[in-house]
Amino acid sequence: MWGVLGLQGMCGCYCCLLLLQILVAVAQVAQGGSRCPATDRRSESGCRAPLQCFRMAETHVLMERLEKAVIRLESLFSDSHRSSAVEYEAVNGVSGGVAPYVEAFDRLLNGSVAEFLRNSRTLEGDVKTHAEMVRAAFQAQRSFLLLASQYQEPQENEVAMLLKPISDKIQEIQNFRERNRGSKMFNHLSAVSESIPALGWIAASPKPGPYVKEMNDAATFYTNRVLKDYKNSDSRHVDWVKSYLNIWSELQAYIKEHHTTGLSWSKTGPVASTMSMRSILTSGQCVSLPPPPPPPPGPPPLFDTENPKDEATASRSALFAQLNQGEAITRGLRHVSDDQKTHKNPSLRAQGPPVRSPTKSHTPSPTSPKTPPRQSHSPVLELEGKKWRVEYQDDKNDLVITDTELKQVAYIFKCNKSTLQIKGKINSITVDNCKKFGLVFDNVVGIVEVINSRDIQIQVMGKVPTISINKTEGCHIYLSEESLDCEIVSAKSSEMNILIPQDSDYKEFPVPEQFKTAWDGSKLVTEPAEIMC
Template sequence: MAEACSAEKDPSLMCSLKVFKMAEMDGLMDRLEKAVIRLECVLSSSYSSNSADKNVVNGINGGVAPFVEAFDALMAGTLEEYLKNSKVIGGEVEAHAGMVENAFKAERAFLVFASQHQQPPQVEESLILKPISERILEVQLFREKNRGSQMFNHLSAISESVPALGWIAMSPKPGPYVKEMTDAATFYTNRVLKDYKSTDQHHVDWVKSYLNIWSELQAYIKEYHTTGVSWGNAIYSIPPTANGGTLLQKSSEPSCPPPPPPPPPPPCPPPMADFEASKAKDDISQDRSALFAQLNQGETITKGLRHVSDEQKTHKNPKLRSESGPSRSPTKSHTPSPTTPPAHQSYPPLLELEGKKWRVEYQEGSQGLVISETELKQVVYIFKCKKTTVQVKGKINSIIIDNCAKLGLVFDDVVGIVEVINSKNIEIQVLGKVPTISINKTDGCHVYLSENSIDCEIVSAKSSEMNILVPHDGDYKEFPVPEQFKTSWDGSKLVTEPAEMMG
């Protein structure tokens, strides 16, 4: 109290106290501002890291949709295991796996977009799906460019099944579509297992990890997208110049609301087809009304008929029969528009040894092709050859005939398998020995066995007109391979046997 009273009596002391308090307040403000700045920096860095790692939606931490998180788990689990096994094998398999990873990343971007927006119109949705389709095409083209690779079965397994990523466009049953694509892959993965099961475990692990991806994806779809992709609630308008990649990239970024769309154009006039259809419909209704009106006349309907004399009746006047021919209603001449057939893309014929694979490709009308310098570990791959004859001398590992027509094959000895796929009118003659001949999706295949190859196994699927010719008394005796089968239940299991030929 004494100090306060003295301060009131002394104006200079009062001024000093005010200056001291102002200085103290300024210091507190500076300290507070520095603390706020530090706090903002910490929050900003935390927000940036969370947004980058978790794709924060609308600035809310943990805003990623559950089905996006589940897809992330799939990529971090089975997909990562497949990538690791592909890296162990290396070469084309590793490069192919990188393309598959890019396809999955594109699909994840689509799922993020779907979680944040309503389903767009079909035209816009196809634009959004474009990045995924481009990645799938890249994977498939890689297989086509490396047909001579020793890892061709690996590449084919991927190429045949990667379209399963298109399940996002399948409704209402995306799950079965993935299974269908997976079944296409097993045809080639079984080959990989057969070639490496007893020699290299890495390839076996690779097959298991790859097939696990699609099994996990089917389970994922069943849980989150049973009847189709689960879309969000926000409406998204696609700019006319935007592309799918840009749209998916923007989907995880908060953006300002788009400008209002331009006013709709005036309605187009109805198409001529609709106009004619409506006119025809009106004519039919008018004719029907007239018919009912005549029927309602009852007996008076005959009053409108006029009398016809005998001279005007054709059955009583022969002249009328000779003069009048059958009347024909005029019909419009329908001249088909000339259509230009698509140009047939031709490739240069190929016959070369690439590594341990003999490549015989795009040969047409070539007779007497001979492969003589062979080794036990070599394989022969014959692709898209027509009206061609190929002879393989010596003992080799295997022979594959793919997409050929009117092809003749003569070979000495094969220690593995001779396989015919997607072909027509194939003739095969065995001079030595072969343990197995496989015929798949082929129409017309004649196999001439030698005395040493009588015990050869013939495995066929989805094929027709198959005949096996066995040596008999200096000639050949022909036996058709059954195409029809009869299956019955014996009380405990299904029993399948060839159906007897009728007639």
């Protein structure tokens, strides 16, 4: 019987057994499904044809079983169809399924990262904007992990190209912090900016986990400041800190489980390339990414400055066309009568040459160059870890740093027309991109550097071993009696003067800017030019 029905090759799976039940039910209905005769003759005990009525009732039961089995079979077929569509989807030998470590990363995104985003949205402002950038960076990393799970590892230069979307997102996050130094949430932005390079763990080997921990420690420095400022006033910031640090803790656990010695690339499939990444992004397997940037602008409009060039070309063409006329060129000349000739009519000489009508000058009027608007920054004078940050100070002559330690350094950036005094002993001082700035300090155990600055005055009250001057125009250094053994190193700088104390006053000595070099037979000898001696 089963051979007639074509079931010799059926397997023993649940779907086949269910189909077998349906066929058995159909056969039973066919064999015993005769109708009960329609008769009105009934006895007191019931139907006059009990056997036919029994068969009809049994047929109803079999029909119900058949309907239930068909419904169950249809649901099983629909489920198996959906799973097989994912299981057997493949392009160029790449399985369309998701690797276990990609699923684990999705759980991280839907867990700690999603919680961080929710807490950031409650704080709003710069923190919310920064968090959206973090979300985009994690999505870019998810795409890279999906690529690695389906493709083999390419050459190093190709890997660098594939990592570029992630590195661009990291750079965008860090630039946002730099553009918003005056933000009230600067510690929040700094915590994210200093630790987001942890997403570069995919390029770290053989132990990417410790690299993430190092970035997490960098974030802790700023999150401790956030907790100090808001622990007793606003619990939202506390929740934000916990959710953010939890991301890196879970990422370390994820790496330890799935990528202990480095990113796990697929051992099968083609070698990854930029085209592979495009196919990943367009296959619908990735989480939603932010919309692409707007298309590049069209070509710039044509300005009137191009017209004179065309007119000059047309004029030259007309001139050459006239020269090529040969003898016919004189046909257009007007005949001059004798009364219009000066050598035959002397009265014309007394009249002088004809006066030309004045023409407007085409020389453009001088216009003052437009200076770009100066970006305003909030002035900074604070201790950040072991670094004193003095930034964007304008017209401030009363800046003082008193609580100094030997391990601390000072970084002075873009200060104009200001004066800073540093008391005590400090490790080093850097003056960067400052103009008309005065610095007075007691003692420095390391080095004092002046870079990319103009009109700088430095006074040493105690002792300093080395002063370095680079790319600076105008630098006056007042040494003390204790610092006369100081070494001064200069490069690409001008107008440098050293002032030495003598008889309760200072005597000025210029630092050579011009040198002469000569060959002495074995080596080059360089010394200041005579004009500077």
